[in-house]
Amino acid sequence: MSWKNIIGQKQQIRVLRKALETGRFAHAYLFTGPEGSGKESAAFEIASILCCRSANTPDTEGSCGTCPDCLQVRSFMHQNVEYIFPVESALLDPGDSAKKENKRFAEARERYNALLEQKKQNPYFSPAMERSMGILTEQIVSLQHKASFMPGEGTKKIFIISQAERLHPSAANKLLKLLEEPPAHVVFILVSSRPETLLPTIRSRCQSVKFSRVTAAELRLWLQENRPEIIDPELSSIISFSRGNLRLAWELINNRDANLSETPTILLRNQALDYLRTVLTPSRFHEAVAACEQNARNLSRSELTLFLAALLLFFQDVNHRRINPDFQELNNPDISDAIDRFAKNFPDPDFLQISTIIEDAIRAIERNAGPLLVMASLTAEIRALLQRE
Numbered sequence: 001m002s003w004k005n006i007i008g009q010k011q012q013i014r015v016l017r018k019a020l021e022t023g024r025f026a027h028a029y030l031f032t033g034p035e036g037s038g039k040e041s042a043a044f045e046i047a048s049i050l051c052c053r054s055a056n057t058p059d060t061e062g063s064c065g066t067c068p069d070c071l072q073v074r075s076f077m078h079q080n081v082e083y084i085f086p087v088e089s090a091l092l093d094p095g096d097s098a099k100k101e102n103k104r105f106a107e108a109r110e111r112y113n114a115l116l117e118q119k120k121q122n123p124y125f126s127p128a129m130e131r132s133m134g135i136l137t138e139q140i141v142s143l144q145h146k147a148s149f150m151p152g153e154g155t156k157k158i159f160i161i162s163q164a165e166r167l168h169p170s171a172a173n174k175l176l177k178l179l180e181e182p183p184a185h186v187v188f189i190l191v192s193s194r195p196e197t198l199l200p201t202i203r204s205r206c207q208s209v210k211f212s213r214v215t216a217a218e219l220r221l222w223l224q225e226n227r228p229e230i231i232d233p234e235l236s237s238i239i240s241f242s243r244g245n246l247r248l249a250w251e252l253i254n255n256r257d258a259n260l261s262e263t264p265t266i267l268l269r270n271q272a273l274d275y276l277r278t279v280l281t282p283s284r285f286h287e288a289v290a291a292c293e294q295n296a297r298n299l300s301r302s303e304l305t306l307f308l309a310a311l312l313l314f315f316q317d318v319n320h321r322r323i324n325p326d327f328q329e330l331n332n333p334d335i336s337d338a339i340d341r342f343a344k345n346f347p348d349p350d351f352l353q354i355s356t357i358i359e360d361a362i363r364a365i366e367r368n369a370g371p372l373l374v375m376a377s378l379t380a381e382i383r384a385l386l387q388r389e
């Protein structure tokens with residue numbers, strides 16, 4: 001990492017750099033902002049700078065990204081950087097020698113490591129173990145313990161607390177005690193996309209830095225500079241699909257790197273349009289039901305999110321062309337013919353209602369609702385809204 005790997009957030013970075021350069025870096029920060037805006041990556045960049053051995057030379061723009069310290073921070077192995085996120089209680093208790101408890105611990109450990117692996121692949125991913133009740137008191141007790149040890153001379157200990165809104169109440173109270181009298185060698189960075197649910201006393205102890213949603217123009221600029229091999233129409237499709245969420249953008253880029261021969265976003269979009277066609281053809285009702293089930297079963301949650309986002313972007317395009325047939329900034333410029341045909345065949349649908357239904361379906365999928373149920377009700381509602389007399 002280095003500052004130039006942070007996408008957008010110019011003003012926020014300026015403030016943080018200034019604080020670091022003038023030695024006025026606070027003991028506790030609260031980074032807030034929408035999901036996927038890169039606030040946690042900024043927290044890790046700060047951790048790297050505070051640990052990096054070559055960050056102090058005047059010509060470096062943040063951490064070097066290559067020294068042993070930077071590499072350890074990036075792989076969550078640095079002894080001075082602790083990363084805390086919601087885990088299951090089984091992880092915190094290795095149990096005694098009784099086999100059964102050990103097995104539970106070992107399995108939890110495996111799930112924990114898999115999440116870290118995912119985070120290494122996608123720095124915008126916020127890990128949380130599925131059976132977690134939140135950030136647990138034991139995690140903060142262990143943090144307290146670690147904070148009491150001095151790191152090496154001239155260095156700091158950095159605690160990054162992800163999804164701080166999920167602090168268990170008693171964990172939050174314990175953390176508050178630490179924030180009230182922070183040891184001089186410790187830096188806390190709390191990260192939250194829902195800061196209003198944090199204890200006000202915690203919020204008031206932290207210096208707040210508000211991150212903004214990354215704009216399409218910022219993401220485009222960054223990708224053009226750093227990933228010049230990604231070109232249009234793929235570049236535009238990554239930008240419009242991710243809708244300012246860097247976690248999604250990164251997933252799309254990783255998918256692309258894994259299958260260079262194909263463009264999964266375009267494939268998913270085409271699949272979504274095929275599905276829409278069967279849903280809207282009365283004689284193909286059975287096919288539509290089958291397609292709905294198939295999509296719900298075969299697509300992963302993130303693919304299903306993209307599938308639904310593709311529908312949303314398509315309807316946006318149709319609506320734009322319906323209002324202004326010369327509209328040029330389509331999300332899907334490569335299928336403008338199909339968009340125009342659709343606008344002609346369905347001249348007066350309730351686009352607002354359709355968008356709301358799809359947005360609701362995306363949110364339901366993101367909140368772990370059953371995919372089959374979500375897709376079945378979406379299918380029925382879209383049919384009802386678009387059926388021609």
Ligand SMILES: [Zn+2]
Binds near residue numbers: 051054065067070
């Ligand atoms: Zn370094």
